[in-house]
Every structure is written in C-alpha cells, then in structure tokens.
Amino acid sequence: MGKLIKKEDAYYPDKEFKKRAWVKDNSIYKKANRDPIKFWDELARELHWFRKWKKTFKHEPPYFHWFTGGKINISYNCLERNLEKRRNKVALIWEPEPKNERERVFTYYDLYRQVNKFANSLKEMGVNKGDVVGIYMPMIPESLIAMLACARIGAIHTVVFSAFSPKALNIRLNQTNAKILITADGYYRKGKEMNLKANADKGSKGTKVKKVVTVRRTNSKIKKKKGDCYWDEVIEKQKDYCKPAEMNAEDTLFILFTSGSTGKPKGVMHACGGYTVQAYWTAKLIFDLCDNDIFWSTADIGWITGHTYSCYGPLLNGTTFVLYEGVPDYPETDRWCHIIEKYGVTTFYTAPTAIRMFEKEVGKVKENLKTLQLIASVGEPINEEAWKWFFKQVGKGNCPVLDTWWQTETGGILITSLPGVGPFKPTFAGMPFPGVQTDILDNKGKKVKANQKGNLVILPPFSPGMLRGVYKNPKKYKKTYFGEYGDKVYFTEDIAYKDKKGLVRIVGRADDVIKVAGHRISTGEMENIIDSNNKVAECAVVGIPHKIKGETPVVFVVLNPKKKATEKDILKLITEGIGKIAKPQKIFFVKDLPKTRSGKIMRRILRKFFTGEDLGDLSTLANPQTVDEIKKKIKK
C-alpha cells in the first residue's frame, strides 16, 4: 500500500498509491474538459446496452437528455454483466444488528436469482413497466433485491426512508399513486425491535396501495389485510429468470423525494441510462473499486447515497460490499470498527455526523483497521477537527480522506479529489469530477474570485446522472434549479468558494434546508406542519450549530389568543409529520417573532441568538422589542 505525501496544507498520493488507482494523473481532467460529451460517451460504452444511443447529449433548456435512443437495464448491468467473471464472488454481506445472529452472504449468482424471482413476483401482482412501486424498508438484503427487481421490469421505485413517519410515507405514496408497497415486519435498531408493518399500514391508508408485500425480518406478528402477502410466500414458486425490460435511456429509473425550501417534498426523477453511467463510473474512479475490495457505505437506502453507493454503484462494479442493519455504535461504541475488521473493509464511506460521534465515543481507535485503503465522507461540510481525527485515527495517516460533494439531484458524486491524484485538503471537497463543469457566482451571475464565497452552479452539459425533473411538478424544477441564473445554469443551492488551485470548499446551504445528522430537512416544511395546527398563529424554525449533528432545529411558536399548547404537542406534530429525525433541540413559545416592516420573519436574527454572532442593525425591524423578550426566554 502507498503513503501520503504532505505538501503545504494538503496531502498527495505517492507512486505506490497511484499504481493501484484507476486514475493516476491530471490528464483525465484535461481530456474530459476538452470535450465532456465525448468523454461521457466513451465511458458509457463500457456498460451493456441492448441498443446503442443515437445522440449523446441533447439540451432543451431547462431539460437535458443523455444517450437518447439507447436501450439499457441497470439490473442487467448489475447482475448478468458480472456473472461471467464473478458468478460465485460474494456481492453482498449483510450484517444484522443483533450480535447473536449470523451474517447473510449473497454471491452475484444468488442475487441474480433472487432479483429474477422477485421481478416475476411483481409481474404476477400486475406491476407493469412504468408503474410506481413504493419501498418502505430497512437495511436488509431484500430492500436491494426489491429495488433491482423493479428496475428489471421497468417499474419505477420510490424508496421511503424507514424512519419516516406514516404521514410522510402517505404523502409520498399519494404523490406517486403507487399501487404496491414493499415493507418488512420490522427491524432492529439500538437493540430495539421496530415495528415497520404497522407504520406501513397507517401510511398506506387513503392511498392507491392495494397490496403490501412484507419481508419477515423480526418474525413479529403483523396484521394481514386483504391483498397482503409475505415476501417468502410469493417469491418461492417463481421462476429463476425474468427477461430484463429494455429501457429507453431517458425512461425514469426511480423517484426519490427530498426536501427543498418550501412546503411539500419534491420527487426527484432519475433516468435509466445516465444514472447507470454515473453510478458505475463515479463508484469506480472515486472509490477505486477493484476485485479485491470490500466496500462499506453506511448510508441508508432511504437516501440517495444509499441508492448509488450502498446498492447500484458497487453492484455495477462487481464489488463485494457490506450492508449493515443497525446503528454503528451499538451495542458497543466501536461496533463499526469490529465490522471493518470482521470483513476486512478496504473502503469506508460515512458521514461527518457519524465521524464526530465516533470521535466523541471512541476517541483513540484501538483497532488497527489495517485493511482500510480509502476513507470517505458525505452529506454536509466536514469540519477540520473531524477531518483530522478521521484521517489519523481511522485512516492511521495512510488513507486519503475523500470529501465527496453531491446531492439527491445529482445522482452521483460531482466534486471530490480522485484518490490517485489528490490533493486531499482538510475541509475541501476538492476537484470537480472529470467532465463536470462548475462555477461560483455572485448574486448577479458574475464569477467570484478565488477565496470569495458565492453560489455553486453546474454548467452544461451537466452530468449524465443528474435529475431529469421533479415528479409532476415541472414548474418547481424550473424555478428551483434553473430559476436563479437562467435556464442553462443549474443552481445547487449551496454556498461555496474555490482556493487558488481551484479546490472547492462547500460552506453550506443558500436556502432554508438544514442538515441534521446528515439528513436533509426543510425548515419551511417543518413550519408548514406546525402552522397547520389551529392553536398556532405562526412559527419559525431555524437550524443552529450542533457539535455532533452539525445542525439541529430550534422552533419558535406564537400561539393563537386563548389557545394553549405544550412542547410535547409541538413535538408530536413534527414526529408525526416527518419523523424523529426532525426532532427539535428546543421549542420556545414566544409572544411575537422579529419581523421586517414588510412582515418578513427575520430567521437570521433568531439563529444568531445561538451562534453568538452580533445581531446587527435591528432598527429596520417592525417590532425590535421582541428581540429582548426572546433573548430572555432563551437565557432561561
């Protein structure tokens, strides 16, 4: 294994390191930037297509298309494409949370058969190409099998994070009109048995769901409604082969809901062709996947990282990867170290919030974790202390830290230094992926200078894996992503700057989205949920800094005259509306909220109470006296 060389404020891979890497020098950037469309065109050829595309890139602002005319199936590329060379190679190792249970191991051939069988089951249930199937499942192998089976027959999967509340599930099922929902009886989390089927039932009430398929995981008793069935019962009698649907490159592969500034979550749509190309190539070049690797991404399949790097990316590359059911610090704080040692993990992908938690709980890592070669982070900006701890204690100073920037909307990683090239500079995501053109603009659309903050944008030809729309909401697509700088510039809603060498550092969001333990939560959506209660006159939600979670929500509520409510009531609204992940750190009942003369709530001021920043000029407020009142409340 290679070593890292420190030059000034960053690390670079040495010769040994480059030897193993797919990309060894800068030439790939030069080549890709000369003609990004041709670059992706060449990459796409390495995958299996039933029919080659006619046009590589087509721009119809604000929409764009990749590989039109091409026919592809991602499940074929994940399974058949690997069968010849890797038939009996382990694809997936599943680690259950309870330590007295054994792991389950699937070879590529095992997975192939399971996916085919379940694809046939779906067909038997009447699922057709283009239908939407809901997946509300924990971190178990069947979740991945379900996703791949949908993809195999051309059904569109929409995965809903298992910790989301029934109401959150309900909104997503109703937006997509899913007729089938796949779930599990339960799962284990922190030693507790979670009853998922009960939530699935509550969430599918009042939707078009007519059949719920349940995987037996905890073997707990469930209520069986009309039309419900068990996974093992339907899959058992199915044939081992189901012909893969030949999908148009631009057909929708999946919809994944994510939070934006306002109101309801958006259904981000990803396309069969471009997404496959991007998932394959980013996983390969960024994680340097080769046949000896054991890859572990801790991301839940309910999020995009789980889709692309806990499922599709490693499978497309024929990699052996780990899927872990539970929380990484249960039952011991260093459970995650034991998993790395147990399976000899070479590549570990996790989030800053987990890294900070590990640092706090474990401090000095006793295990030598000597199999690790690459370690990576995603989801929110990683602070310098966490970066350095991760680098020294987990990577033992020998593994590059890849800080990977991307979004639900981008489908795959867009900014990170490549392992064989570097540099790895603490808190900097690094270089855009070859062929990806980014810029940092001021509010007028002018490029900012090095070290100056601005809005991070992505320029044509964007990248093949980026979203193709917002489900049933073209207006929102245009306004959110192509509304800031015209319909040819994708606005990421992130603030960033570049250093002199062009390395990108992400500062944070430009909108009302906060990152709570890596989860993307809209303060606007939380406000809507609280406001919808008739006791509440108005409210404001802001994200404040938190040592482990990065950010955490704080809620300010103004009640209607003569109405009473407790913190518990507000908490209930939020956990029922979204889930426990949005649980506020604090709820304050106040008489009034600071507002401008035009009536705009000044959330910035509310936030500053907690950051210790200067409150600034308050004279423009319509009601400056509220500031003191709130200050006193918080102090108490």
Ligand code: WT7
């Ligand atoms: C937002 C997207 C797709 C990965 C999982 C999150 C923030 C993501 C980084 C990073 C700084 C990051 C951005 C982005 N973010 N990765 N490496 N450094 N910020 O996907 O839930 O759609 O959130 O997460 O603000 O816009 P997501």
